[in-house]
Amino acid sequence: MTQSVPRKLIILLALVAGLVTIAGTGRILHAQTPAPQAGAPAQDQSKPYTEAEYRTFPKVGSRVAIWAVAQLHLLFAAFVLAVPIFAFIIEVIGYKTGDLRYDRLAYEFTKLLSVSFSLTATFGAALTFMLIVLYPKFTNYLMSVFSPTFLPYVLLFFAEAFFLYTYYYGWGKFHPLLHLGLGLGLNLVGTAIMFIANAWLTFMMSPHGVSDAGAVLSLKDAIFNPTWMPINVHRVIANVAFGGSIAGAYAAFKFLQAETDEERAHYDWMGYIGNFVAISAFLPLPFAGYWLAKEIYAFSQTLGLTMMGGAFSWLFIIQAVLIGNLFLAANYYLWLGMGRVEGQQPLQKFIKYLLVAVTLCFMVWATPRSIIATVSEIRAMGGSAHPILGYLGVMSAKNTAVNILILTTFMSFLLYRRTGKVAAVPWAKKGHTAQLAIFALVALFVIFLGVYGYFVEATVRIKLSVPQVLSVLFAMISITAIDVFLFRGARRTGEVRWGHIPPISQYVLIFIAVTFTWLMGLMGYVRSGLRQHWHVYGVIRDRSVDAFTPTLGFATKVVSVTVLLFFLLIGVVFWISSLHDRPDFRRVKGSDDLSPEQTGAHGHDPRHARV
Amino acid sequence: MRIPLILRIGALVLATTGFYTYVGQMVPQKEVLPPRESTIGPGMTTDDMVRIGREIMEGKGLCLTCHTIGKTSGPLRFPDLAGVDSRAKTRVAGLNDVEYFAQSLYEPTAFVVPGFPPAMPPINKPPIGLTDQEILCVIAYLQTLGGTPTVTLETKHHYYGGGK
Numbered sequence: 001m002t003q004s005v006p007r008k009l010i011i012l013l014a015l016v017a018g019l020v021t022i023a024g025t026g027r028i029l030h031a032q033t034p035a036p037q038a039g040a041p042a043q044d045q046s047k048p049y050t051e052a053e054y055r056t057f058p059k060v061g062s063r064v065a066i067w068a069v070a071q072l073h074l075l076f077a078a079f080v081l082a083v084p085i086f087a088f089i090i091e092v093i094g095y096k097t098g099d100l101r102y103d104r105l106a107y108e109f110t111k112l113l114s115v116s117f118s119l120t121a122t123f124g125a126a127l128t129f130m131l132i133v134l135y136p137k138f139t140n141y142l143m144s145v146f147s148p149t150f151l152p153y154v155l156l157f158f159a160e161a162f163f164l165y166t167y168y169y170g171w172g173k174f175h176p177l178l179h180l181g182l183g184l185g186l187n188l189v190g191t192a193i194m195f196i197a198n199a200w201l202t203f204m205m206s207p208h209g210v211s212d213a214g215a216v217l218s219l220k221d222a223i224f225n226p227t228w229m230p231i232n233v234h235r236v237i238a239n240v241a242f243g244g245s246i247a248g249a250y251a252a253f254k255f256l257q258a259e260t261d262e263e264r265a266h267y268d269w270m271g272y273i274g275n276f277v278a279i280s281a282f283l284p285l286p287f288a289g290y291w292l293a294k295e296i297y298a299f300s301q302t303l304g305l306t307m308m309g310g311a312f313s314w315l316f317i318i319q320a321v322l323i324g325n326l327f328l329a330a331n332y333y334l335w336l337g338m339g340r341v342e343g344q345q346p347l348q349k350f351i352k353y354l355l356v357a358v359t360l361c362f363m364v365w366a367t368p369r370s371i372i373a374t375v376s377e378i379r380a381m382g383g384s385a386h387p388i389l390g391y392l393g394v395m396s397a398k399n400t401a402v403n404i405l406i407l408t409t410f411m412s413f414l415l416y417r418r419t420g421k422v423a424a425v426p427w428a429k430k431g432h433t434a435q436l437a438i439f440a441l442v443a444l445f446v447i448f449l450g451v452y453g454y455f456v457e458a459t460v461r462i463k464l465s466v467p468q469v470l471s472v473l474f475a476m477i478s479i480t481a482i483d484v485f486l487f488r489g490a491r492r493t494g495e496v497r498w499g500h501i502p503p504i505s506q507y508v509l510i511f512i513a514v515t516f517t518w519l520m521g522l523m524g525y526v527r528s529g530l531r532q533h534w535h536v537y538g539v540i541r542d543r544s545v546d547a548f549t550p551t552l553g554f555a556t557k558v559v560s561v562t563v564l565l566f567f568l569l570i571g572v573v574f575w576i577s578s579l580h581d582r583p584d585f586r587r588v589k590g591s592d593d594l595s596p597e598q599t600g601a602h603g604h605d606p607r608h609a610r611v
Numbered sequence: 612m613r614i615p616l617i618l619r620i621g622a623l624v625l626a627t628t629g630f631y632t633y634v635g636q637m638v639p640q641k642e643v644l645p646p647r648e649s650t651i652g653p654g655m656t657t658d659d660m661v662r663i664g665r666e667i668m669e670g671k672g673l674c675l676t677c678h679t680i681g682k683t684s685g686p687l688r689f690p691d692l693a694g695v696d697s698r699a700k701t702r703v704a705g706l707n708d709v710e711y712f713a714q715s716l717y718e719p720t721a722f723v724v725p726g727f728p729p730a731m732p733p734i735n736k737p738p739i740g741l742t743d744q745e746i747l748c749v750i751a752y753l754q755t756l757g758g759t760p761t762v763t764l765e766t767k768h769h770y771y772g773g774g775k
Contacts, residue, residue, distance in 0.1 A: 303738075306676065318634055510620060551641060551642050557635070
């Protein structure tokens with residue numbers, strides 16, 4: 001009885017959802033079909049065919065409907081593309097080390113894929129149909145430009161389904177190298193699919209290979225448009241960060257549900273790996289973002305300035321809040337994780353300095369150039385920028401803050417990594433000194449360039465971000481390289497006790513996943529909204545009722561609703577994935593009915609037992 | 612009573628998205644409409660052209676996204692336009708102010724003010740795509756910044772009508 005209630009509820013909800021879908025479809029059809037007029041058959045027969053330029057989606061409008069569906073499609077696609085990347089890497093580690101824990105972990109990540117893959121495809125189909133129905137003329141134009149890419153896309157999609165299902169269902173059934181080959185195939189095909197889809201969307205932002213009137217001159221140029229490769233790179237990295245965070249949230253959910261220490265240990269470890277993947281990919285993401293922004297500016301200064309100095313400039317203050325929260329949460333999780341290691345940890349005393357650095361950088365990064373103020377306040381300040389804080393709202397200060405933020409988070413990782421270990425190599429002292437010197441010199445160099453930026457012309461200032469970024473990358477790579485050798489054969493001062501972490505750490509993982517998702521929604525909006533009243537920037541004008549750029553407040557509401565829908569659906573994905581481990585259903589003796597009573601794993605009604 | 616896990620997680624997801632939505636309401640709210648087509652017609656005086664030129668600079672032309680007028684403090688991304696007409700008369704040898712402005716708008720990389728990047732797009736082409744007459748109005752307004760407007764809708768320059 002207790003089991004049948006939720007089942008009935010689910011069936012009822014499914015029926016309601018089905019009815020709502022049918023009713024919605026009916027409304028669209030009704031809205032698009034003119035009512036027949038009595039007594040006018042002859043007129044009907046002579047009515048000419050006219051092609052619709054736009055159709056309207058009821059209630060929310062076409063733009064919001066497309067926006068929500070595209071965002072959901074992208075979020076699931078990002079997850080489906082990202083999970084195989086780190087599942088494959090973890091499986092390789094398991095194969096090389098022979099440690100079965102890694103194999104189990106990779107399999108656990110992969111379990112989340114098959115349902116997500118179906119949802120990605122469903123939202124992709126919904127997006128395509130909605131584009132054809134709601135924006136027929138524009139969709140027709142895109143098809144005329146990119147039609148040669150459609151067949152390869154479909155074939156690759158078949159290949160992806162083949163690789164994904166053989167990779168998942170073939171776990172433990174093939175020679176490990178063959179299985180790894182399937183994983184590699186899955187990753188290559190998935191990436192190729194994304195690259196093709198990226199050509200379509202980047203063409204809309206930075207069209208290339210077409211005449212001023214939109215006629216195709218070169219398909220190759222249309223594909224290799226100026227923002228295609230930056231978006232490809234940015235998306236691969238962002239997908240890994242996002243996928244890692246969602247996998248971390250899954251592990252957190254399972255940790256909080258766990259009833260045994262063994263389960264808690266496993267899911268704590270899984271959450272740690274998920275977060276490690278997310279933050280490792282997140283650290284280089286701003287650099288990919290710089291490249292993308294640089295290409296946008298190079299393609300069109302107008303587009304670049306609309307992004308950073310025009311209608312969307314305040315969006316980057318919201319972005320700063322999100323990224324600041326991500327850094328704070330990621331650092332907090334790492335600091336909590338130090339408690340997993342037995343005994344007193346001397347490195348924990350550095351946390352307070354890291355916290356101060358992270359908070360200060362966050363505050364600088366979130367400082368707007370100009371602030372909202374009353375007329376009297378503006379008069380008192382002598383302008384819309386604060387006389388002192390206004391200097392922190394410019395790119396010189398913000399670039400410096402984000403680079404120091406990245407360096408600080410990197411240091412948190414490093415401290416976590418060496419918790420419970422003491423370097424035993426003879427050159428340990430020199431190694432530590434070299435690491436500290438690199439860190440200090442790079443931090444000073446980044447701050448120096450930030451200050452120098454205030455005293456030079458715009459042409460010089462813009463270029464200063466490149467040495468800042470390169471020096472931080474240099475610090476991360478060189479310090480890691482030294483660390484690897486420094487801690488080879490390190491002496492252990494305490495064992496890592498997986499599962500021994502406060503439960504709040506798991507809520508932090510979920511918070512990170514929600515923040516990542518929201519960030520992706522927001523940045524997806526700016527990438528697409530940047531075109532403003534153009535479907536294809538400078539080529540195909542948007543003449544629909546939605547050609548205006550909405551307020552940021554409205555945009556954030558749409559992003560939030562989409563994020564909530566995504567988490568509702570990802571909850572369903574987690575639930576369906578967990579059915580795999582559920583005990584089998586068992587018939588009660590002496591009864592004709594199937595009973596909800598359950599036995600231990602793989603309970604043994606022959607009709608239900610797995611082979 | 613212990614709150615079920617699913618509710619605790621749901622509350623966290625709701626609170627997080629709610630917080631970010633709130634942050635989104637705290638920043639300036641501006642709806643950006645597609646540019647209005649300006650009504651330029653025969654019989655328009657130079658004063659009318661100046662007024663429309665200013666409107667175009669603030670709206671369809673996107674000029675003030677990059678340029679400032681009378682900014683006195685802080686670094687400049689692009690040249691400030693205060694007093695630009697007096698500079699325009701002597702900036703490039705052989706070009707009067709109208710010809711210099713026309714060159715800056717139709718062929719902006721032909722001469723770039725030292726210290727600034729060659730980043731301005733041709734204003735007569737998409738995505739901005741001002742018409743010859745709209746550009747004349749912009750020139751009329753620019754002439755008021757440090758000078759006296761002289762252009763009319765009959766004024767011809769090297770770039771007018773696809774010239775140059």
